[in-house]
Amino acid sequence: MHDILIEEKILSENDAIAHENRHAFAERGVFVINMVSSPGAGKTTLIERMTPILLDTLGRFAVIEGDLEGDLDAVRIARAGVPVKQITTGKACHLDAHNIAHALPWALEQDAGLLIIENVGNMVCPAEYDLGEDMKVTVLSAAEGDDKPLKYPAIFDASSALIINKIDLAPHTDFDIERARANALAINPSLQIFETSCRTGEGIEQWCAFLASKTLALRGSVSTSR
Amino acid sequence: MHEMGIAKSLLEIIKREMKKSKVKRLKKVRVKIGELTAVEPEALRFCFEASIKDTDLDGARLEIEDVPLTGKCHDCRTRFRFHHFVSLCPVCGGKKIEKLTGTELDLVSIEAV
Numbered sequence: 001m002h003d004i005l006i007e008e009k010i011l012s013e014n015d016a017i018a019h020e021n022r023h024a025f026a027e028r029g030v031f032v033i034n035m036v037s038s039p040g041a042g043k044t045t046l047i048e049r050m051t052p053i054l055l056d057t058l059g060r061f062a063v064i065e066g067d068l069e070g071d072l073d074a075v076r077i078a079r080a081g082v083p084v085k086q087i088t089t090g091k092a093c094h095l096d097a098h099n100i101a102h103a104l105p106w107a108l109e110q111d112a113g114l115l116i117i118e119n120v121g122n123m124v125c126p127a128e129y130d131l132g133e134d135m136k137v138t139v140l141s142a143a144e145g146d147d148k149p150l151k152y153p154a155i156f157d158a159s160s161a162l163i164i165n166k167i168d169l170a171p172h173t174d175f176d177i178e179r180a181r182a183n184a185l186a187i188n189p190s191l192q193i194f195e196t197s198c199r200t201g202e203g204i205e206q207w208c209a210f211l212a213s214k215t216l217a218l219r220g221s222v223s224t225s226r
Numbered sequence: 227m228h229e230m231g232i233a234k235s236l237l238e239i240i241k242r243e244m245k246k247s248k249v250k251r252l253k254k255v256r257v258k259i260g261e262l263t264a265v266e267p268e269a270l271r272f273c274f275e276a277s278i279k280d281t282d283l284d285g286a287r288l289e290i291e292d293v294p295l296t297g298k299c300h301d302c303r304t305r306f307r308f309h310h311f312v313s314l315c316p317v318c319g320g321k322k323i324e325k326l327t328g329t330e331l332d333l334v335s336i337e338a339v
């Protein structure tokens with residue numbers, strides 16, 4: 001009988017590829033966010049809403065759309081005038097670093113300082129899979145429960161920013177924005193929190209300003225393309 | 227359910243190590259799963275067993291160690307176990323907490339002949 005000591009992270013292969021992705025993006029000055037939420041929280045709509053503002057401040061940005069099937073979200077983004085790459089994960093309920101490594105040459109060709117990855121709608125699995133992003137952004141909508149941070153602590157812990165979306169619906173639901181904030185901050189006190197409505201446009205500017213400042217800080221100089 | 231993907235990654239490492247050590251029959255696998263990971267231990271066990279059924283590895287036992295989420299307060303240095311995942315020092319109320327354990331998703335060792 002052999003007792004073989006291994007002591008290795010089970011997802012070490014994914015982590016190694018994510019590390020390479022991160023390195024490749026950093027070398028080219030691309031800021032990368034990984035957007036995570038339950039299905040229907042409003043990730044695609046947010047990107048549509050962010051598009052005119054980001055095009056104005058950054059000139060260019062690119063999107064990777066992770067989807068179980070179909071290309072409806074990618075079509076929506078393309079229609080908004082943004083280069084978009086669709087990754088169909090089939091049965092997998094999350095993107096992994098491998099998926100992003102495949103899309104990496106395309107992403108770098110876009111010559112964009114910002115890459116937005118819309119992950120598959122799921123709050124559990126994406127928490128474990130590093131893609132090589134600079135930050136994870138969780139989207140929680142007011143159509144869900146304000147206790148979600150307590151139910152899915154891993155993704156809130158792993159995220160740097162939280163967008164509370166659909167705040168236009170809050171007056172009509174049990175969703176308490178202050179309670180949602182408090183729950184999220186209890187899990188992760190350093191979360192940057194934004195409140196948005198894609199219906200009224202409220203808060204989108206603030207969120208985009210934050211994203212643009214992160215992107216420009218990485219690039220090290222203000223875009224001179226306009 | 228991503229536990230199937232985790233089980234697959236786990237088995238890849240195991241097969242690599244078994245080849246390296248020139249062993250044929252897998253008896254036991256020890257893993258650590260931290261409280262804060264989004265991995266359900268029983269779901270992982272189910273996926274592990276389903277993946278090895280009717281293969282060379284059939285019959286191996288998965289031993290799971292659940293690791294509690296613990297941290298250390300930056301301000302008063304107290305070490306404590308998190309209560310409901312809340313990042314808060316029970317002694318001084320500090321919120322700057324360094325996680326000590328609870329994020330593991332590790333293959334520790336295997337037993338094989």
Ligand SMILES: Nc1nc2c(ncn2[C@@H]2O[C@H](COP(=O)(O)OP(=O)(O)O)[C@@H](O)[C@H]2O)c(=O)[nH]1
Binds near residue numbers: 198
């Ligand atoms: N009332 C309201 N509806 C929204 C808002 N944002 C998105 N939606 C709607 O929510 C649904 C799901 O949005 P989608 O962007 O596809 O969600 P995704 O699955 O996270 O990409 C769509 O019908 C959107 O029109 C919002 O701020 N307020």
Ligand SMILES: [Mg+2]
Binds near residue numbers: 045
């Ligand atoms: Mg979408």
Ligand SMILES: [Zn+2]
Binds near residue numbers: 300320
């Ligand atoms: Zn303390």
